[in-house]
Amino acid sequence: MSKQFNVVGIGNAMVDILARCDDAFLSDAGIEKGIMQLIDMPRAIDLYSKIGPAQEVSGGSAANTIAVIAALGGDTAYVGKVKDDQLGAIFAHDLRAQGAVYETALAPKTAEDETGRCIVLVTPDGERSMNTYLGVTEFLTPDDIDPAQMAEAEWIYLEGYRFDGPDSHAAFAKAIEATRSAHGKVSLTLSDPFCISRHRDAFRDMIRDGVDLLFCNKAEALSMVQRDDFEAARAELAAEVDILAVTDSENGCFIHQGDQSWHVPATPVEIVDATGAGDAFAGAFLWGITHGADLPTAGKMANVAAGSVIQHIGPRPEANLTALFKENGLA
Amino acid sequence: MSKQFNVVGIGNAMVDILARCDDAFLSDAGIEKGIMQLIDMPRAIDLYSKIGPAQEVSGGSAANTIAVIAALGGDTAYVGKVKDDQLGAIFAHDLRAQGAVYETALAPKTAEDETGRCIVLVTPDGERSMNTYLGVTEFLTPDDIDPAQMAEAEWIYLEGYRFDGPDSHAAFAKAIEATRSAHGKVSLTLSDPFCISRHRDAFRDMIRDGVDLLFCNKAEALSMVQRDDFEAARAELAAEVDILAVTDSENGCFIHQGDQSWHVPATPVEIVDATGAGDAFAGAFLWGITHGADLPTAGKMANVAAGSVIQHIGPRPEANLTALFKENGLA
Numbered sequence: 001m002s003k004q005f006n007v008v009g010i011g012n013a014m015v016d017i018l019a020r021c022d023d024a025f026l027s028d029a030g031i032e033k034g035i036m037q038l039i040d041m042p043r044a045i046d047l048y049s050k051i052g053p054a055q056e057v058s059g060g061s062a063a064n065t066i067a068v069i070a071a072l073g074g075d076t077a078y079v080g081k082v083k084d085d086q087l088g089a090i091f092a093h094d095l096r097a098q099g100a101v102y103e104t105a106l107a108p109k110t111a112e113d114e115t116g117r118c119i120v121l122v123t124p125d126g127e128r129s130m131n132t133y134l135g136v137t138e139f140l141t142p143d144d145i146d147p148a149q150m151a152e153a154e155w156i157y158l159e160g161y162r163f164d165g166p167d168s169h170a171a172f173a174k175a176i177e178a179t180r181s182a183h184g185k186v187s188l189t190l191s192d193p194f195c196i197s198r199h200r201d202a203f204r205d206m207i208r209d210g211v212d213l214l215f216c217n218k219a220e221a222l223s224m225v226q227r228d229d230f231e232a233a234r235a236e237l238a239a240e241v242d243i244l245a246v247t248d249s250e251n252g253c254f255i256h257q258g259d260q261s262w263h264v265p266a267t268p269v270e271i272v273d274a275t276g277a278g279d280a281f282a283g284a285f286l287w288g289i290t291h292g293a294d295l296p297t298a299g300k301m302a303n304v305a306a307g308s309v310i311q312h313i314g315p316r317p318e319a320n321l322t323a324l325f326k327e328n329g330l331a
Numbered sequence: 332m333s334k335q336f337n338v339v340g341i342g343n344a345m346v347d348i349l350a351r352c353d354d355a356f357l358s359d360a361g362i363e364k365g366i367m368q369l370i371d372m373p374r375a376i377d378l379y380s381k382i383g384p385a386q387e388v389s390g391g392s393a394a395n396t397i398a399v400i401a402a403l404g405g406d407t408a409y410v411g412k413v414k415d416d417q418l419g420a421i422f423a424h425d426l427r428a429q430g431a432v433y434e435t436a437l438a439p440k441t442a443e444d445e446t447g448r449c450i451v452l453v454t455p456d457g458e459r460s461m462n463t464y465l466g467v468t469e470f471l472t473p474d475d476i477d478p479a480q481m482a483e484a485e486w487i488y489l490e491g492y493r494f495d496g497p498d499s500h501a502a503f504a505k506a507i508e509a510t511r512s513a514h515g516k517v518s519l520t521l522s523d524p525f526c527i528s529r530h531r532d533a534f535r536d537m538i539r540d541g542v543d544l545l546f547c548n549k550a551e552a553l554s555m556v557q558r559d560d561f562e563a564a565r566a567e568l569a570a571e572v573d574i575l576a577v578t579d580s581e582n583g584c585f586i587h588q589g590d591q592s593w594h595v596p597a598t599p600v601e602i603v604d605a606t607g608a609g610d611a612f613a614g615a616f617l618w619g620i621t622h623g624a625d626l627p628t629a630g631k632m633a634n635v636a637a638g639s640v641i642q643h644i645g646p647r648p649e650a651n652l653t654a655l656f657k658e659n660g661l662a
Contacts, residue, residue: 053425053647056387086417094384
């Protein structure tokens with residue numbers, strides 16, 4: 001069985017607006033530090049008028065993950081909704097230029113909403129605080145899912161943030177059904193602890209019924225099972241899926257499969273901008289397991305990729321990850 | 332006499348699309364290395380489809396210069412034309428966020444052309460090759476010049492690239508007249524040797540009649556006077572203006588005023604991306620002379636600012652220039 005895609009990602013398509021600020025700016029602007037908060041267009045306009053000079057780069061959590069897999073030479077596609085506007089063109093270009101197939105219904109120029117954007121504010125400690133105007137990407141529907149494309153995926157990768165869209169649960173269900181019917185596998189990232197608190201039951205149902213590989217970080221793991229014992233939380237989540245991969249910042253990651261588990265330490269690096277760390281982790285992990293790596297090796301690759309992306313401003317790796325893997329004895 | 336602005340800049344308003352490539356890509360795509368070439372929208376779309384993942388940052392030569400002066404705490408305004416589209420909003424935001432006053436007639440959403448953009452391709456040697464779709468900024472007219480604003484400028488700063496616009500010569504003439512009538516001074520940058528070859532006579536007339544301070548690099552100086560003796564070229568240009576400031580890459584700069592001249596060496600730095608070096612030079616020089624620096628000191632500041640901007644991707648300084656000046660004993 002040879003499929004066209006190693007991984008097909010589905011998520012919020014958006015362009016990041018990256019700017020630096022200090023902690024006082026965050027509190028003055030009423031921004032909760034370190035998390036993703038949803039904002040409407042008036043708030044986006046107001047906040048944008050207050051931030052300093054910025055740079056624009058394509059983002060979107062699952063899209064960043066797909067970009068990593070494509071940069072490593074994996075076969076990928078991405079489904080997410082942009083408008084036929086300048087930011088939409090930027091988003092589509094950057095994925096295609098990285099080698100990913102980008103296919104989705106394009107919202108027309110006349111659509112009321114615009115392409116989504118995320119005002120990412122980076123504080124001197126490297127933490128990022130995200131302010132997301134979803135725009136048209138909120139309205140990803142089952143019609144945007146092509147079952148034939150999902151059937152060509154070894155893995156699909158679903159972005160937890162997308163649970164904030166009204167029709168996305170149905171879209172995800174359609175994608176899962178099409179993928180599993182063709183013997184493909186399903187991975188999911190929990191994305192954000194506050195996103196989990198908004199959609200915990202829906203996450204739980206999906207994990208139990210249809211997820212083979214679950215990605216999350218420590219805070220998300222604890223939020224998902226509503227406990228404060230990290231080891232117990234991992235055990236509880238690991239029992240629900242085939243593979244569990246949990247990141248724990250500078251402590252690296254924990255991988256679980258059945259009775260086996262591995263703690264894979266990370267090499268400490270200076271954090272310039274944490275944006276995209278989890279996305280790069282998932283991308284390198286998925287690339288690893290679809291290219292013959294065992295789980296702890298995939299965990300090492302994932303740590304290296306995450307460590308690379310946090311050493312510069314911007315959510316997608318700038319370094320040559322293939323070369324980095326070689327330097328670390330991983331390829 | 333206290334005026335509202337240290338410097339008012341007039342130039343091509345555009346957003347830079349920055350991507351890396353190798354020399355083979357440039358020749359395959361028919362791009363002349365190291366210069367600015369004008370392209371139309373079909374060429375912009377075709378070229379964009381071929382380049383790798385990119386980042387978008389506000390650019391425009393005179394706008395970069397104004398951003399430097401504003402970042403140093405100078406009082407500035409900028410005149411240049413964008414459309415009421417997403418790239419136009421990005422351009423205006425980044426100048427205002429830097430503290431510059433941005434005022435110009437905004438081309439409406441219904442305008443046929445879009446906000447200008449420049450596809451900047453950076454090769455491994457740090458050289459940048461620019462492909463400019465002017466868009467609405469081509470149509471800056473005398474109506475866009477507010478004489479009252481020019482009268483409030485100690486200096487106006489005119490971008491040579493703007494000579495490519497049909498009505499811009501008249502717009503520049505109007506700005507010069509309003510500035511000089513109010514005892515303000517006029518600075519001009521020659522911008523590009525190929526731009527000079529397209530408009531040499533117009534440049535010459537303006538320099539003789541109305542320019543107090545002329546900025547150029549070595550190639551532009553030679554092209555302007557059509558000689559190949561650098562010292563003679565400087566002498567010829569210096570005779571036409573009050574102050575001449577000529578950059579010579581890693582050799583620093585030459586400043587001329589009347590019978591006096593100074594060679595100000597630069598500290599060697601690693602070149603990551605040469606984009607914006609000349610713009611930063613002019614900005615720091617103008618900030619210096621409007622804040623009490625003598626000419627050789629302003630030249631040192633200008634060298635430091637240019638050296639800072641070429642050490643990263645992007646056309647505007649990311650470092651704290653005020654702190655850099657202090658480190659170099661310049662403030």
